[in-house]
């Protein structure tokens with residue numbers, strides 16, 4: 001009898017369908033992938049030069065557990081500069097090895113077995129999986145027609161075991177953004193029921209409206225119970241570097257740091273120092289503007305393309321780099337998953353079934369335009385039209 005049976009906790013979570021599609025599509029000629037969510041805009045040259053210089057000069061060792069001073073001071077300054085938000089760099093910021101690690105450590109630090117975590121439906125597929133890994137119970141918050149969180153009856157999600165609420169704007173996969181007045185009932189709910197707010201703002205620089213990004217920590221009543229989770233994967237086009245952070249009240253960041261010290265011990269050092277300096281330069285502001293403009297051009301094309309195809313309708317995302325078109329089915333495929341398979345098999349296009357992001361994703365496909373050129377978007381639409 002082998003003892004190499006996996007731990008029970010893994011049986012409770014489904015593998016990531018996005019990563020599976022990503023692996024399947026590798027090496028197949030002619031495939032166009034609108035699957036994985038990473039931007040292909042070249043990483044800023046000044047940032048690359050700086051990390052190379054740091055590594056050549058010996059910045060190759062462990063960093064302090066909470067992160068380097070340069071990084072934490074840089075993050076504090078950028079939050080002040082862009083959002084007039086104060087974090088003490090010594091106690092309120094933790095450098096993490098990615099946004100995913102920040103989320104994991106936060107959930108592990110605060111969720112006890114049986115605690116409930118309120119999660120927008122649909123949303124980033126890692127939220128329910130990490131909740132389950134922490135022993136928690138995901139509670140889906142239903143969407144409105146526009147796929148924002150329906151705030152008409154939030155109380156229905158509350159029980160004795162409610163502990164955490166996760167927010168993510170701009171949203172993966174819908175691209176929706178909620179305004180501060182739309183968010184007010186959610187913050188009130190958190191205050192009235194003593195919930196911790198985890199706000200994932202990794203798409204803060206990918207916004208297509210004229211409105212400025214809202215830091216949830218800045219909303220009335222939120223600061224003392226909110227942990228901002230962030231990452232540079234999308235903002236600086238460095239998903240391979242694995243660098244993010246958590247920022248929030250001192251005591252809470254202290255608990256997350258305790259968890260982090262036993263998960264990865266510290267985030268990559270040279271990347272912290274390079275990014276900590278870069279994010280308060282004019283090159284950073286120029287780069288994030290270029291990122292947004294490039295993504296916006298693709299967004300306009302992809303939305304127009306989807307809407308020109310019979311049986312598909314697509315809202316304009318307000319941010320992120322995802323379109324989440326609604327599809328009508330046909331006798332040969334009656335679920336998003338079957339349709340996604342059909343499109344991959346027949347037309348060699350990777351589109352993620354909406355159900356990967358929650359039950360309300362049925363009837364949708366998610367298309368990432370982070371890495372697709374305008375020509376590829378045209379080609380995708382031609383192939384879909386044929387199908």
Ligand SMILES: Cc1ncc(COP(=O)(O)O)c(C=O)c1O
Nearest residue numbers: 037098099100124172202231233
């Ligand atoms: C909403 C959201 N949060 C967090 C992440 C994780 O980013 P990373 O782990 O690369 O920092 C992603 C990645 O796709 C995401 O879409």
